[in-house]
Amino acid sequence: MSGERRGTRAAHEALPPQLREAVDAFADHLAGVRNRSAHTVRAYVTDLVSLLDHAGRMGCADLSELDLAVLRSWLAKQRTMGAARTSLARRAAAARTFSAWAHRAGLLTADVAAPLASPRARRDLPTVLRADQAAALMDAPRVRAVGQAAARADAPHVRSTAEGPTTGDGPTASASPSACGASGDSRGGAAEGTASGQEGPGGEDAALLRDRVLLELLYGTGVRISEACGLDVADVDHARRVVRVLGKGGRERAVPYGVPAQRALDAWLSRGRPALAGPGSGAALLLGARGGRLNPTTARRIVAGYADAAGLPRTTPHGLRHSAATHLLEGGADLRAVQELLGHSSLASTQIYTHVSVERLRAAYRQAHPRA
Template sequence: MARTRSTGPRRPDFRSVRAKLPEPLARAVDGFERYLAAERGLSGHTVRGYVADVVSLLDHLGTGEAADVAALDVSVLREWLSAQHGHGASRSTLARRTAAARTFTAWAFRSGLLPVDPGPRLASPSKQRKLPVVLREEQAGEAMRASALGAEQGDPVALRDHAMLELLYATGVRVAELCGLDVDDVDDERRVLRVIGKGDRERVVPFGLPADRALGRWVSAGRPALSKESSGAALFLGVRGGRIDPRTVRRVVHEAIGAVSGAPDIGPHGMRHSAATHLLEGGADLRSVQELLGHATLSTTQLYTHVTVERLKAIHDRTHPRS
């Protein structure tokens, strides 16, 4: 019997709530959305998340005719977060919504909609940072070998899936970054990718020989079989010839890792965690891994050091005579 995964309490669709906002609040949401997309250059997914949180905040502020952004003060912000907590929002969700509220109040203050910015007075709940679930090196190797065997028959989809798996593990790129790759982003001679990450930041990421071979077979033998006039320059294609969809990549990764005995159930982001962990365990320095992954701050990359420390402790407990 299939299991259903609980995602916590459901909140109303923000689009329906947004449509009911009074005109002054609706204009503020529109302006904030334009700011996030045009000036901040955030991804569509991130913009939608921020806007959804701000719509919830302004809906809490009130929907009467007298509703005004200027009435937004620190007490309203705290009441809103308290209500979110009461409805079962997790600590990480509250931290994200606090960040969205602060971003909005800072923008509203600069735009003249607020006389003062109450955001800095709003305490942010600390996140409970969980250690990422990662593959062991032998599990990653088994998944890649099984994928390579599947691609030996030359089926275009199997060639594509093997190349995607190898590239995800070799580079640690995000699933959106992988889907956004064009053929010209691959430098075969230097074995590097040109990747456009969060905030349109560009970086160059190297990859090894196994990924190079898998990618070469896909481009030469697999991609032409799926390519159509409308395919454009996309590196990875779906079965209908368009650019590959992130959902397809997630399915491919889940199926490949699910076939490995004892492996955790991970997706593309788990492959990214695994790549970072194995790099650090192999002796890579933290700053280099930060550059490879495209993390804006070193603190994000430092999470992986806890993984390696936990592994070292487990090895010590298992092998040291006086552990």
């Protein structure tokens, strides 16, 4: 358990019983009624415990004494402690959500946080790969496989290994991509034995086949990393070339994928997954080296490792999502279609990619036009 989570647990236990019950009931509401993810529930509860702890230090012994002045004081303290604008905006949203729920539940006589303003978070333009850079990243597992095959041919008496430099937290981003890909599963991404050497019937390294399909799905569909790792085998419709994705808020959508992703899926399902599958695999599409569902933290290391090996800028799964959306719009896709593909509930979230395209157009104009 991280230090922050231990601190939140201690602060929660130190709250008066009435406030602890309110926090627990609010968490149940977020998870059971609002259908929020475990990550969102944990973040909102952490913010709420911080708020109530601050209120107690200001002399509020009861929830009914919570008012707008206390809320503003709490946010001001967070700002002086160096919280980013995005964090302040989230904490203000958590306070408003809790206040509205507590008012409806009869715990507050008024929705005291309704007038609470949020600091406007600066929306930086996402970093995206060029189309040729994305193609190089998709080809990185094949390049790695060719290199391993050549090494085995040159030194057949030496057992090939994909292990790379590690830290106390497992393989680093600059380690061999296969080492990154073999480092974890659904049990938390702890370091484990390398999957290199676990070959499918065709002789291919199972981890490399898994890495290839992971990259193709992330870039080919633009899904979030949590959505990709949450896919089951039955979610893939091979006939229509679409995957069924369960997104934020439990919203389900169908996302198409292309021929390269189909080839990667066929190779993984026929020759790679059987080599890694075990009793704990269940229906998971993507597996870690221990046979459990691939962990998002491990998947991030895989992407970063291959980007580093290919000499590309620092790349994350979300960066591939940004790249997919930008390339779709640059290719003439409709903004509404991209919104549906990405699973955005609001078109405003998708519109940032139009700014990315315009900025790239401006850069090309400044570089190429004599009157720029």
